[in-house]
Amino acid sequence: SFQVRARGLSTVEFLSTPYPPAEAAVFAPIGAAALVSEERGIQTWSLPVPDGFQAMRVRARGESEGGAFLMSRELRVVRPIVTAAASSTVR
Numbered sequence: 001s002f003q004v005r006a007r008g009l010s011t012v013e014f015l016s017t018p019y020p021p022a023e024a025a026v027f028a029p030i031g032a033a034a035l036v037s038e039e040r041g042i043q044t045w046s047l048p049v050p051d052g053f054q055a056m057r058v059r060a061r062g063e064s065e066g067g068a069f070l071m072s073r074e075l076r077v078v079r080p081i082v083t084a085a086a087s088s089t090v091r
Contacts, residue, residue, distance in 0.1 A: 002047045002058060004033070004072050009062035012045040016055035027059065 002014050012035075015027035030053070033045035045062070060072040 001049060002030070002033070002060070004045050004060040004062065005042055006045070006062055006070055007041050007043065008064050009043060009045070009070065010065045012047075012060055012062040014047050014058060014060050016053075016059075017057045019054040019056050021056045025056070027057070030055075030058070033060070 012033040014030040017025040033047040058075045062070040
């Protein structure tokens with residue numbers, strides 16, 4: 001699953017750019033993450049990796065109730081993420 005840890009967010013959405021890469025590719029939504037835990041004010045948000053998912057870059061965008069937002073660092077993928085492969089390291 002994709003995961004992000006942060007404080008004070010009310011929503012988190014994961015976004016990705018397509019694979020194979022395209023010129024001027026923009027981030028498109030993968031889906032909304034669920035809040036799975038909160039410990040000492042640190043939230044953990046998670047989104048299962050969709051079956052057959054492939055992307056070049058993935059990032060999370062979180063928003064607080066006050067309208068402030070957080071943009072995570074990008075995960076750059078050298079090769080496509082393939083969840084169906086027996087040797088997949090994506091969990």
